[in-house]
Amino acid sequence: MVNIQQTFKAHPIGQGFFYTGQLKTKNSEFNFIFDCGSLSFSVLNDTIDRYRAIQSTTEIDLLIISHFDADHINGLKRLLEGKTVKKVVAPFIGLDQRISILLNFRGDFDQIRPSNIDPKIDDTFLSIIDFTEALKDELEGADFYFVEGSDNKPLDPNYAINIEKLTNDSGEFDFNFEGNESLNDDEKSKLGFKSISGNAFKIKCHQIGLLTSGAVNILDLIFYKKKLGEQENEFYNEVFNSFINENKKCFKDYNIPTSEELISTIKKYKGAKKIKDLFIKAAKKVEIDLFIKEITNLNTTALCMLHFDRLHHFCLNSKNFGSIRHIDGNYNLIQVYNKREINNPLIYGFYHYHRGFWDGYLINSNTLLTADSFLKEENEVLAFLNHYNFYLDKIAFFQIPHHGSRHSSDILLLSQINSSYIFINYGVNHRFIKKWSHPNNEVINNIITTGNASKLIPVHEYSGFKLSNEIHFM
Numbered sequence: 001m002v003n004i005q006q007t008f009k010a011h012p013i014g015q016g017f018f019y020t021g022q023l024k025t026k027n028s029e030f031n032f033i034f035d036c037g038s039l040s041f042s043v044l045n046d047t048i049d050r051y052r053a054i055q056s057t058t059e060i061d062l063l064i065i066s067h068f069d070a071d072h073i074n075g076l077k078r079l080l081e082g083k084t085v086k087k088v089v090a091p092f093i094g095l096d097q098r099i100s101i102l103l104n105f106r107g108d109f110d111q112i113r114p115s116n117i118d119p120k121i122d123d124t125f126l127s128i129i130d131f132t133e134a135l136k137d138e139l140e141g142a143d144f145y146f147v148e149g150s151d152n153k154p155l156d157p158n159y160a161i162n163i164e165k166l167t168n169d170s171g172e173f174d175f176n177f178e179g180n181e182s183l184n185d186d187e188k189s190k191l192g193f194k195s196i197s198g199n200a201f202k203i204k205c206h207q208i209g210l211l212t213s214g215a216v217n218i219l220d221l222i223f224y225k226k227k228l229g230e231q232e233n234e235f236y237n238e239v240f241n242s243f244i245n246e247n248k249k250c251f252k253d254y255n256i257p258t259s260e261e262l263i264s265t266i267k268k269y270k271g272a273k274k275i276k277d278l279f280i281k282a283a284k285k286v287e288i289d290l291f292i293k294e295i296t297n298l299n300t301t302a303l304c305m306l307h308f309d310r311l312h313h314f315c316l317n318s319k320n321f322g323s324i325r326h327i328d329g330n331y332n333l334i335q336v337y338n339k340r341e342i343n344n345p346l347i348y349g350f351y352h353y354h355r356g357f358w359d360g361y362l363i364n365s366n367t368l369l370t371a372d373s374f375l376k377e378e379n380e381v382l383a384f385l386n387h388y389n390f391y392l393d394k395i396a397f398f399q400i401p402h403h404g405s406r407h408s409s410d411i412l413l414l415s416q417i418n419s420s421y422i423f424i425n426y427g428v429n430h431r432f433i434k435k436w437s438h439p440n441n442e443v444i445n446n447i448i449t450t451g452n453a454s455k456l457i458p459v460h461e462y463s464g465f466k467l468s469n470e471i472h473f474m
């Protein structure tokens with residue numbers, strides 16, 4: 001008999017995001033991290049230290065970075081210290097866009113209380129501009145996979161993988177995409193990451209990430225990133241060029257600005273107004289008015305990820321069951337953190353499968369993480385739903401985008417999501433920041449209106465959730 005234990009956690013860290021997954025058999029272990037950052041530093045540090053205490057492995061198999069906002073990456077250095085990462089998945093976001101993200105973050109300083117300013121702010125700046133440099137030792141020799149914007153090529157609903165029967169549990173976990181194409185020199189220079197010592201590939205949204213154990217496909221990681229329009233790309237390019245032009249004398253060679261030069265120049269910017277003016281000027285030049293309204297919401301390209309349990313998939317699909325394997329028993333347990341300790345079981349689900357008969361109550365572990373994606377405009381929502389179309393009725397947990405920002409989700413999205421649970425990650429200690437007020441009342445209203453209120457799990461400084469799941473194969 002083979003047992004696979006799965007654990008997924010949305011950690012309680014406040015305004016930011018920190019999500020981890022672990023799969024374990026008797027002989028093998030696979031750990032992934034999806035973002036690690038927060039503007040509540042003491043809570044973040046405390047949670048990271050707890051994770052490290054439990055998770056003593058020195059190898060992280062997979063690091064996924066949804067995007068380069070500080071509240072998603074500023075914990076990575078502490079989290080990964082002394083560890084090595086084998087594979088990294090990140091969105092294909094060029095240096096010009098990352099400079100806009102950093103300028104935007106710099107502009108936010110007026111709104112954040114000084115006590116909340118990161119004491120290691122230089123590390124955070126560097127992580128935004130070039131995480132490969134900020135995490136150079138930890139990422140040494142890792143393979144990088146950069147996910148490009150979706151070209152709306154649908155996922156194959158019937159894709160099949162040749163699976164031999166699971167004979168023993170000696171198989172090691174392994175993660176790979178279906179087919180890899182290396183980055184060419186142009187793409188490499190557009191990205192501008194300076195410290196990639198391993199392989200670097202580009203990934204399209206319809207290429208599925210496959211986690212296997214031995215010959216068996218255990219988990220699919222299905223990514224999605226919105227494709228930027230030409231105007232949006234021009235806008236980022238324009239911001240970057242005018243920023244460099246305005247500050248030419250700060251660079252030794254302004255054609256190849258170093259990270260240190262970029263950081264020290266941006267640090268000299270005082271106040272949000274100068275940055276806002278730079279954005280407005282660029283928006284006017286490329287004749288785009290979107291950014292003038294939403295000037296502080298620039299991160300339009302975060303990566304979404306669905307982790308999808310292939311074992312359930314095969315069980316649920318009558319075409320496949322029986323011929324693949326028997327699953328003898330399976331339980332899922334969802335626990336919520338209460339005052340930062342996990343001790344409060346919320347739901348307990350059990351099902352038993354025997355020769356094709358189902359019994360009991362099934363909760364799967366399929367979770368769709370949206371990070372800070374913008375899923376507001378009708379075309380954005382429809383493209384996103386279309387991408388995950390085949391999976392939508394099999395999702396247990398859905399993350400409300402962008403900490404419940406009103407700029408990032410809409411009633412159309414919420415009415416189409418019929419997951420068992422939804423969650424919002426936000427900071428209760430940051431509600432005072434008027435500009436964000438995450439989660440927004442309008443979004444909460446939409447959640448109530450669409451009948452999702454009772455499904456809501458809050459994830460903040462004092463609350464998170466853990467989903468554990470054990471599968472036995474005969």
Ligand SMILES: [Zn+2]
Pocket residue numbers: 016069071072372402403
């Ligand atoms: Zn965020």
